[in-house]
Amino acid sequence: MNGASVLDVYRILSDAYGPQGWWPLLEVRGSQPTATGTLKGYHPGDFSFPRTERQRLEICVGAILTQNTAWPNVEKALLNLERLEALMVTRLLALSDAELEDAVRPSGYFRSKRRKLREWALAHQDWAGRTPSRADLLTVWGIGPETADSIRLYAYGQPEMVVDTYTRRLFAALGWVRETVSYDDLKELCTRELPLDVVVYQEFHALMVEHAKRCYRRQPWRDDLLRDVGGRRGG
DNA sequence: AACCAGGACGTGA
DNA sequence: TCACGTCATGGT
Known part of the structure:
Protein backbone atom coordinates (compact mmCIF):
# COMPACT_ATOMS: atom_id res chain seq x y z
CA MET A 1 0.00 0.00 0.00
CA ASN A 2 2.89 2.33 -0.54
CA GLY A 3 2.21 5.68 -2.18
CA ALA A 4 -1.48 5.46 -1.48
CA SER A 5 -3.47 8.22 -3.13
CA VAL A 6 -6.61 10.15 -2.39
CA LEU A 7 -8.22 8.07 -5.07
CA ASP A 8 -7.41 4.94 -3.08
CA VAL A 9 -9.20 6.42 -0.08
CA TYR A 10 -12.18 7.20 -2.27
CA ARG A 11 -12.31 3.65 -3.60
CA ILE A 12 -11.98 2.08 -0.15
CA LEU A 13 -14.78 4.21 1.26
CA SER A 14 -16.95 3.64 -1.77
CA ASP A 15 -16.52 -0.12 -1.55
CA ALA A 16 -17.22 -0.06 2.17
CA TYR A 17 -20.33 2.11 2.25
CA GLY A 18 -21.69 2.06 -1.26
CA PRO A 19 -23.44 4.94 -3.00
CA GLN A 20 -24.49 7.78 -0.69
CA GLY A 21 -26.60 10.27 -2.58
CA TRP A 22 -26.30 13.75 -1.14
CA TRP A 23 -27.67 16.36 -0.34
CA PRO A 24 -30.46 15.27 2.05
CA LEU A 25 -33.83 16.69 1.03
CA LEU A 26 -37.07 16.80 2.99
CA GLU A 27 -39.06 15.54 0.03
CA VAL A 28 -36.76 12.63 -0.68
CA ARG A 29 -36.45 10.76 2.55
CA GLY A 30 -37.62 7.58 4.13
CA SER A 31 -36.65 5.32 1.28
CA GLN A 32 -33.58 3.87 2.89
CA PRO A 33 -32.18 3.92 6.37
CA THR A 34 -28.81 5.51 6.86
CA ALA A 35 -26.19 4.12 9.17
CA THR A 36 -25.81 7.31 11.13
CA GLY A 37 -28.05 10.05 12.34
CA THR A 38 -31.82 10.16 12.34
CA LEU A 39 -32.28 11.55 8.89
CA LYS A 40 -33.20 9.11 6.17
CA GLY A 41 -33.12 11.55 3.34
CA TYR A 42 -30.50 10.29 0.98
CA HIS A 43 -31.03 9.27 -2.60
CA PRO A 44 -28.18 6.88 -3.37
CA GLY A 45 -27.38 6.56 -7.04
CA ASP A 46 -29.66 9.40 -8.04
CA PHE A 47 -27.77 12.55 -8.92
CA SER A 48 -30.63 14.39 -10.59
CA PHE A 49 -31.12 16.75 -7.67
CA PRO A 50 -32.10 19.47 -7.17
CA ARG A 51 -35.04 19.09 -9.51
CA THR A 52 -36.84 22.24 -8.48
CA GLU A 53 -35.98 25.72 -7.35
CA ARG A 54 -37.54 24.84 -4.02
CA GLN A 55 -35.07 21.99 -3.59
CA ARG A 56 -32.18 24.20 -4.63
CA LEU A 57 -33.20 26.76 -2.07
CA GLU A 58 -33.55 24.09 0.59
CA ILE A 59 -29.97 22.99 -0.06
CA CYS A 60 -28.66 26.54 0.20
CA VAL A 61 -30.57 27.16 3.41
CA GLY A 62 -29.51 23.82 4.84
CA ALA A 63 -25.88 24.52 3.98
CA ILE A 64 -26.04 27.71 6.02
CA LEU A 65 -28.00 26.21 8.90
CA ASN A 80 -40.33 24.89 10.48
CA LEU A 81 -39.54 26.87 7.35
CA GLU A 82 -41.45 24.40 5.23
CA ARG A 83 -44.46 24.77 7.50
CA LEU A 84 -44.25 28.53 7.01
CA GLU A 85 -44.00 27.94 3.26
CA PHE A 110 -30.48 31.70 15.74
CA ARG A 111 -29.60 35.39 15.60
CA SER A 112 -26.61 35.08 13.31
CA LYS A 113 -28.33 32.48 11.18
CA ARG A 114 -31.32 34.74 10.73
CA ARG A 115 -28.97 37.38 9.39
CA LYS A 116 -27.04 34.90 7.27
CA LEU A 117 -30.21 33.62 5.61
CA ARG A 118 -31.37 37.17 4.88
CA GLU A 119 -28.06 38.22 3.43
CA TRP A 120 -27.92 35.13 1.27
CA ALA A 121 -31.54 35.53 0.10
CA LEU A 122 -30.89 39.12 -0.98
CA ALA A 123 -27.77 38.13 -2.87
CA HIS A 124 -29.65 35.24 -4.42
CA GLN A 125 -32.19 37.66 -5.81
CA ASP A 126 -29.43 39.79 -7.25
CA TRP A 127 -28.00 36.77 -9.04
CA ALA A 128 -31.33 36.47 -10.79
CA GLY A 129 -31.20 32.80 -11.61
CA ARG A 130 -27.58 32.76 -12.64
CA THR A 131 -25.23 30.29 -11.03
CA PRO A 132 -23.19 32.23 -8.48
CA SER A 133 -19.44 31.94 -8.72
CA ARG A 134 -17.47 30.94 -5.67
CA ALA A 135 -16.35 34.54 -5.34
CA ASP A 136 -19.97 35.69 -5.52
CA LEU A 137 -20.88 33.44 -2.63
CA LEU A 138 -17.88 34.46 -0.56
CA THR A 139 -18.94 38.10 -0.67
CA VAL A 140 -22.07 37.22 1.26
CA TRP A 141 -21.80 37.74 5.02
CA GLY A 142 -22.04 34.36 6.71
CA ILE A 143 -20.93 32.29 3.74
CA GLY A 144 -17.39 31.01 4.11
CA PRO A 145 -15.39 28.58 1.98
CA GLU A 146 -17.16 25.39 3.02
CA THR A 147 -20.66 26.77 2.74
CA ALA A 148 -19.81 28.31 -0.61
CA ASP A 149 -18.47 25.02 -1.91
CA SER A 150 -21.44 23.08 -0.54
CA ILE A 151 -23.85 25.41 -2.30
CA ARG A 152 -21.87 25.25 -5.52
CA LEU A 153 -21.52 21.47 -5.47
CA TYR A 154 -24.92 20.36 -4.23
CA ALA A 155 -27.29 23.18 -5.11
CA TYR A 156 -25.79 24.09 -8.47
CA GLY A 157 -23.99 20.91 -9.51
CA GLN A 158 -20.66 22.67 -9.97
CA PRO A 159 -17.45 20.63 -9.59
CA GLU A 160 -16.38 22.21 -6.31
CA TRP A 176 -1.18 13.07 5.63
CA VAL A 177 -1.87 16.53 7.06
CA ARG A 178 -1.98 18.24 10.44
CA GLU A 179 -5.31 19.04 12.02
CA THR A 180 -4.49 22.71 11.50
CA VAL A 181 -4.26 22.42 7.71
CA SER A 182 -6.03 25.30 6.01
CA TYR A 183 -9.27 24.83 4.13
CA ASP A 184 -7.71 25.72 0.80
CA ASP A 185 -4.72 23.43 1.25
CA LEU A 186 -6.92 20.52 2.19
CA LYS A 187 -9.21 21.18 -0.73
CA GLU A 188 -6.24 21.30 -3.06
CA LEU A 189 -4.96 18.01 -1.72
CA CYS A 190 -8.29 16.35 -2.38
CA THR A 191 -8.89 17.74 -5.82
CA ARG A 192 -5.38 17.27 -7.14
CA GLU A 193 -5.73 13.52 -7.34
CA LEU A 194 -9.41 13.25 -8.15
CA PRO A 195 -11.09 13.51 -11.53
CA LEU A 196 -12.93 16.82 -11.96
CA ASP A 197 -16.32 15.23 -11.63
CA VAL A 198 -19.40 16.47 -9.80
CA VAL A 199 -20.60 12.99 -8.92
CA VAL A 200 -17.18 11.97 -7.60
CA TYR A 201 -16.95 15.15 -5.52
CA GLN A 202 -20.44 14.70 -4.09
CA GLU A 203 -19.90 11.07 -3.26
CA PHE A 204 -16.42 11.54 -1.83
CA HIS A 205 -17.53 14.25 0.53
CA ALA A 206 -20.57 12.26 1.60
CA LEU A 207 -18.48 9.13 2.09
CA MET A 208 -15.96 10.92 4.26
CA VAL A 209 -18.74 12.30 6.44
CA GLU A 210 -20.28 8.86 6.74
CA HIS A 211 -16.97 7.28 7.65
CA ALA A 212 -16.00 10.01 10.09
CA LYS A 213 -19.33 9.82 11.84
CA ARG A 214 -18.73 6.15 12.43
CA CYS A 215 -15.06 6.22 13.36
CA TYR A 216 -13.96 9.70 14.32
CA ARG A 217 -16.16 10.65 17.21
CA ARG A 218 -14.28 12.76 19.68
CA GLN A 219 -12.73 9.88 21.53
CA PRO A 220 -9.73 7.70 20.91
CA TRP A 221 -10.68 6.12 17.66
CA ARG A 222 -9.66 3.01 15.91
CA ASP A 223 -9.81 3.04 12.16
CA ASP A 224 -9.82 -0.42 10.68
CA LEU A 225 -10.89 0.48 7.20
CA LEU A 226 -8.09 2.84 6.35
CA ARG A 227 -5.41 1.35 8.52
CA ASP A 228 -3.48 0.05 5.56
CA VAL A 229 -3.49 3.38 3.79
CA GLY A 230 -2.37 5.65 6.58
CA GLY A 231 1.11 6.50 7.64
CA ARG A 232 2.63 6.70 4.21
CA ARG A 233 2.21 9.37 1.73
CA GLY A 234 4.33 8.73 -1.29
CA GLY A 235 5.28 12.32 -1.75
C1' DA B 1 -23.50 16.23 32.97
C1' DA B 2 -20.05 17.59 30.08
C1' DC B 3 -19.10 17.43 25.39
C1' DC B 4 -19.74 18.53 20.68
C1' DA B 5 -22.01 19.03 16.06
C1' DG B 6 -21.27 18.75 8.00
C1' DG B 7 -18.37 27.17 10.37
C1' DA B 8 -17.82 31.95 10.04
C1' DC B 9 -16.81 36.38 11.90
C1' DG B 10 -14.38 39.91 14.78
C1' DT B 11 -10.48 40.98 17.17
C1' DG B 12 -5.72 41.42 18.50
C1' DA B 13 -1.13 39.97 17.99
C1' DT C 1 -1.61 35.37 8.20
C1' DC C 2 -3.08 33.16 12.61
C1' DA C 3 -4.88 32.01 17.07
C1' DC C 4 -8.68 32.62 19.95
C1' DG C 5 -13.33 33.94 21.73
C1' DT C 6 -18.15 34.10 20.36
C1' DC C 7 -22.44 32.46 18.74
C1' DA C 8 -26.86 28.55 20.77
C1' DT C 9 -29.73 24.41 20.46
C1' DG C 10 -30.19 19.52 21.10
C1' DG C 11 -28.39 14.70 21.09
C1' DT C 12 -25.27 11.21 23.40
Whole structure:
Protein backbone atom coordinates (compact mmCIF):
# COMPACT_ATOMS: atom_id res chain seq x y z
CA MET A 1 0.00 0.00 0.00
CA ASN A 2 2.89 2.33 -0.54
CA GLY A 3 2.21 5.68 -2.18
CA ALA A 4 -1.48 5.46 -1.48
CA SER A 5 -3.47 8.22 -3.13
CA VAL A 6 -6.61 10.15 -2.39
CA LEU A 7 -8.22 8.07 -5.07
CA ASP A 8 -7.41 4.94 -3.08
CA VAL A 9 -9.20 6.42 -0.08
CA TYR A 10 -12.18 7.20 -2.27
CA ARG A 11 -12.31 3.65 -3.60
CA ILE A 12 -11.98 2.08 -0.15
CA LEU A 13 -14.78 4.21 1.26
CA SER A 14 -16.95 3.64 -1.77
CA ASP A 15 -16.52 -0.12 -1.55
CA ALA A 16 -17.22 -0.06 2.17
CA TYR A 17 -20.33 2.11 2.25
CA GLY A 18 -21.69 2.06 -1.26
CA PRO A 19 -23.44 4.94 -3.00
CA GLN A 20 -24.49 7.78 -0.69
CA GLY A 21 -26.60 10.27 -2.58
CA TRP A 22 -26.30 13.75 -1.14
CA TRP A 23 -27.67 16.36 -0.34
CA PRO A 24 -30.46 15.27 2.05
CA LEU A 25 -33.83 16.69 1.03
CA LEU A 26 -37.07 16.80 2.99
CA GLU A 27 -39.06 15.54 0.03
CA VAL A 28 -36.76 12.63 -0.68
CA ARG A 29 -36.45 10.76 2.55
CA GLY A 30 -37.62 7.58 4.13
CA SER A 31 -36.65 5.32 1.28
CA GLN A 32 -33.58 3.87 2.89
CA PRO A 33 -32.18 3.92 6.37
CA THR A 34 -28.81 5.51 6.86
CA ALA A 35 -26.19 4.12 9.17
CA THR A 36 -25.81 7.31 11.13
CA GLY A 37 -28.05 10.05 12.34
CA THR A 38 -31.82 10.16 12.34
CA LEU A 39 -32.28 11.55 8.89
CA LYS A 40 -33.20 9.11 6.17
CA GLY A 41 -33.12 11.55 3.34
CA TYR A 42 -30.50 10.29 0.98
CA HIS A 43 -31.03 9.27 -2.60
CA PRO A 44 -28.18 6.88 -3.37
CA GLY A 45 -27.38 6.56 -7.04
CA ASP A 46 -29.66 9.40 -8.04
CA PHE A 47 -27.77 12.55 -8.92
CA SER A 48 -30.63 14.39 -10.59
CA PHE A 49 -31.12 16.75 -7.67
CA PRO A 50 -32.10 19.47 -7.17
CA ARG A 51 -35.04 19.09 -9.51
CA THR A 52 -36.84 22.24 -8.48
CA GLU A 53 -35.98 25.72 -7.35
CA ARG A 54 -37.54 24.84 -4.02
CA GLN A 55 -35.07 21.99 -3.59
CA ARG A 56 -32.18 24.20 -4.63
CA LEU A 57 -33.20 26.76 -2.07
CA GLU A 58 -33.55 24.09 0.59
CA ILE A 59 -29.97 22.99 -0.06
CA CYS A 60 -28.66 26.54 0.20
CA VAL A 61 -30.57 27.16 3.41
CA GLY A 62 -29.51 23.82 4.84
CA ALA A 63 -25.88 24.52 3.98
CA ILE A 64 -26.04 27.71 6.02
CA LEU A 65 -28.00 26.21 8.90
CA THR A 66 -25.68 23.22 9.26
CA GLN A 67 -22.66 25.35 10.08
CA ASN A 68 -21.15 23.74 13.17
CA THR A 69 -24.50 22.10 13.81
CA ALA A 70 -25.74 18.52 13.86
CA TRP A 71 -28.02 17.72 10.95
CA PRO A 72 -31.08 16.58 12.94
CA ASN A 73 -31.24 20.08 14.40
CA VAL A 74 -31.05 21.56 10.94
CA GLU A 75 -33.86 19.33 9.81
CA LYS A 76 -36.10 20.66 12.55
CA ALA A 77 -35.44 24.18 11.37
CA LEU A 78 -36.07 23.23 7.73
CA LEU A 79 -39.38 21.66 8.71
CA ASN A 80 -40.33 24.89 10.48
CA LEU A 81 -39.54 26.87 7.35
CA GLU A 82 -41.45 24.40 5.23
CA ARG A 83 -44.46 24.77 7.50
CA LEU A 84 -44.25 28.53 7.01
CA GLU A 85 -44.00 27.94 3.26
CA ALA A 86 -40.83 29.97 3.51
CA LEU A 87 -38.69 27.80 1.27
CA MET A 88 -39.04 30.47 -1.39
CA VAL A 89 -36.83 33.52 -1.39
CA THR A 90 -39.66 36.01 -1.46
CA ARG A 91 -41.46 34.27 1.38
CA LEU A 92 -38.24 33.89 3.34
CA LEU A 93 -37.55 37.59 3.02
CA ALA A 94 -41.10 38.39 4.04
CA LEU A 95 -40.67 36.81 7.47
CA SER A 96 -40.12 39.10 10.42
CA ASP A 97 -37.00 38.83 12.53
CA ALA A 98 -38.93 37.04 15.24
CA GLU A 99 -40.58 34.62 12.82
CA LEU A 100 -37.31 33.74 11.13
CA GLU A 101 -35.46 33.36 14.41
CA ASP A 102 -38.16 31.13 15.85
CA ALA A 103 -38.04 28.96 12.76
CA VAL A 104 -34.28 28.45 12.78
CA ARG A 105 -33.93 28.30 16.56
CA PRO A 106 -33.55 24.48 16.75
CA SER A 107 -30.42 24.71 14.63
CA GLY A 108 -28.72 27.04 17.08
CA TYR A 109 -27.03 30.43 16.58
CA PHE A 110 -30.48 31.70 15.74
CA ARG A 111 -29.60 35.39 15.60
CA SER A 112 -26.61 35.08 13.31
CA LYS A 113 -28.33 32.48 11.18
CA ARG A 114 -31.32 34.74 10.73
CA ARG A 115 -28.97 37.38 9.39
CA LYS A 116 -27.04 34.90 7.27
CA LEU A 117 -30.21 33.62 5.61
CA ARG A 118 -31.37 37.17 4.88
CA GLU A 119 -28.06 38.22 3.43
CA TRP A 120 -27.92 35.13 1.27
CA ALA A 121 -31.54 35.53 0.10
CA LEU A 122 -30.89 39.12 -0.98
CA ALA A 123 -27.77 38.13 -2.87
CA HIS A 124 -29.65 35.24 -4.42
CA GLN A 125 -32.19 37.66 -5.81
CA ASP A 126 -29.43 39.79 -7.25
CA TRP A 127 -28.00 36.77 -9.04
CA ALA A 128 -31.33 36.47 -10.79
CA GLY A 129 -31.20 32.80 -11.61
CA ARG A 130 -27.58 32.76 -12.64
CA THR A 131 -25.23 30.29 -11.03
CA PRO A 132 -23.19 32.23 -8.48
CA SER A 133 -19.44 31.94 -8.72
CA ARG A 134 -17.47 30.94 -5.67
CA ALA A 135 -16.35 34.54 -5.34
CA ASP A 136 -19.97 35.69 -5.52
CA LEU A 137 -20.88 33.44 -2.63
CA LEU A 138 -17.88 34.46 -0.56
CA THR A 139 -18.94 38.10 -0.67
CA VAL A 140 -22.07 37.22 1.26
CA TRP A 141 -21.80 37.74 5.02
CA GLY A 142 -22.04 34.36 6.71
CA ILE A 143 -20.93 32.29 3.74
CA GLY A 144 -17.39 31.01 4.11
CA PRO A 145 -15.39 28.58 1.98
CA GLU A 146 -17.16 25.39 3.02
CA THR A 147 -20.66 26.77 2.74
CA ALA A 148 -19.81 28.31 -0.61
CA ASP A 149 -18.47 25.02 -1.91
CA SER A 150 -21.44 23.08 -0.54
CA ILE A 151 -23.85 25.41 -2.30
CA ARG A 152 -21.87 25.25 -5.52
CA LEU A 153 -21.52 21.47 -5.47
CA TYR A 154 -24.92 20.36 -4.23
CA ALA A 155 -27.29 23.18 -5.11
CA TYR A 156 -25.79 24.09 -8.47
CA GLY A 157 -23.99 20.91 -9.51
CA GLN A 158 -20.66 22.67 -9.97
CA PRO A 159 -17.45 20.63 -9.59
CA GLU A 160 -16.38 22.21 -6.31
CA MET A 161 -14.88 19.87 -3.74
CA VAL A 162 -16.20 20.34 -0.21
CA VAL A 163 -13.89 19.70 2.71
CA ASP A 164 -15.03 19.95 6.28
CA THR A 165 -13.99 19.10 9.80
CA TYR A 166 -14.60 15.42 9.09
CA THR A 167 -12.39 15.54 6.02
CA ARG A 168 -9.69 17.26 8.03
CA ARG A 169 -9.97 14.69 10.81
CA LEU A 170 -9.77 11.81 8.38
CA PHE A 171 -6.65 12.98 6.57
CA ALA A 172 -5.07 13.97 9.86
CA ALA A 173 -5.76 10.48 11.17
CA LEU A 174 -4.05 9.06 8.11
CA GLY A 175 -1.07 11.24 8.94
CA TRP A 176 -1.18 13.07 5.63
CA VAL A 177 -1.87 16.53 7.06
CA ARG A 178 -1.98 18.24 10.44
CA GLU A 179 -5.31 19.04 12.02
CA THR A 180 -4.49 22.71 11.50
CA VAL A 181 -4.26 22.42 7.71
CA SER A 182 -6.03 25.30 6.01
CA TYR A 183 -9.27 24.83 4.13
CA ASP A 184 -7.71 25.72 0.80
CA ASP A 185 -4.72 23.43 1.25
CA LEU A 186 -6.92 20.52 2.19
CA LYS A 187 -9.21 21.18 -0.73
CA GLU A 188 -6.24 21.30 -3.06
CA LEU A 189 -4.96 18.01 -1.72
CA CYS A 190 -8.29 16.35 -2.38
CA THR A 191 -8.89 17.74 -5.82
CA ARG A 192 -5.38 17.27 -7.14
CA GLU A 193 -5.73 13.52 -7.34
CA LEU A 194 -9.41 13.25 -8.15
CA PRO A 195 -11.09 13.51 -11.53
CA LEU A 196 -12.93 16.82 -11.96
CA ASP A 197 -16.32 15.23 -11.63
CA VAL A 198 -19.40 16.47 -9.80
CA VAL A 199 -20.60 12.99 -8.92
CA VAL A 200 -17.18 11.97 -7.60
CA TYR A 201 -16.95 15.15 -5.52
CA GLN A 202 -20.44 14.70 -4.09
CA GLU A 203 -19.90 11.07 -3.26
CA PHE A 204 -16.42 11.54 -1.83
CA HIS A 205 -17.53 14.25 0.53
CA ALA A 206 -20.57 12.26 1.60
CA LEU A 207 -18.48 9.13 2.09
CA MET A 208 -15.96 10.92 4.26
CA VAL A 209 -18.74 12.30 6.44
CA GLU A 210 -20.28 8.86 6.74
CA HIS A 211 -16.97 7.28 7.65
CA ALA A 212 -16.00 10.01 10.09
CA LYS A 213 -19.33 9.82 11.84
CA ARG A 214 -18.73 6.15 12.43
CA CYS A 215 -15.06 6.22 13.36
CA TYR A 216 -13.96 9.70 14.32
CA ARG A 217 -16.16 10.65 17.21
CA ARG A 218 -14.28 12.76 19.68
CA GLN A 219 -12.73 9.88 21.53
CA PRO A 220 -9.73 7.70 20.91
CA TRP A 221 -10.68 6.12 17.66
CA ARG A 222 -9.66 3.01 15.91
CA ASP A 223 -9.81 3.04 12.16
CA ASP A 224 -9.82 -0.42 10.68
CA LEU A 225 -10.89 0.48 7.20
CA LEU A 226 -8.09 2.84 6.35
CA ARG A 227 -5.41 1.35 8.52
CA ASP A 228 -3.48 0.05 5.56
CA VAL A 229 -3.49 3.38 3.79
CA GLY A 230 -2.37 5.65 6.58
CA GLY A 231 1.11 6.50 7.64
CA ARG A 232 2.63 6.70 4.21
CA ARG A 233 2.21 9.37 1.73
CA GLY A 234 4.33 8.73 -1.29
CA GLY A 235 5.28 12.32 -1.75
C1' DA B 1 -23.50 16.23 32.97
C1' DA B 2 -20.05 17.59 30.08
C1' DC B 3 -19.10 17.43 25.39
C1' DC B 4 -19.74 18.53 20.68
C1' DA B 5 -22.01 19.03 16.06
C1' DG B 6 -21.27 18.75 8.00
C1' DG B 7 -18.37 27.17 10.37
C1' DA B 8 -17.82 31.95 10.04
C1' DC B 9 -16.81 36.38 11.90
C1' DG B 10 -14.38 39.91 14.78
C1' DT B 11 -10.48 40.98 17.17
C1' DG B 12 -5.72 41.42 18.50
C1' DA B 13 -1.13 39.97 17.99
C1' DT C 1 -1.61 35.37 8.20
C1' DC C 2 -3.08 33.16 12.61
C1' DA C 3 -4.88 32.01 17.07
C1' DC C 4 -8.68 32.62 19.95
C1' DG C 5 -13.33 33.94 21.73
C1' DT C 6 -18.15 34.10 20.36
C1' DC C 7 -22.44 32.46 18.74
C1' DA C 8 -26.86 28.55 20.77
C1' DT C 9 -29.73 24.41 20.46
C1' DG C 10 -30.19 19.52 21.10
C1' DG C 11 -28.39 14.70 21.09
C1' DT C 12 -25.27 11.21 23.40
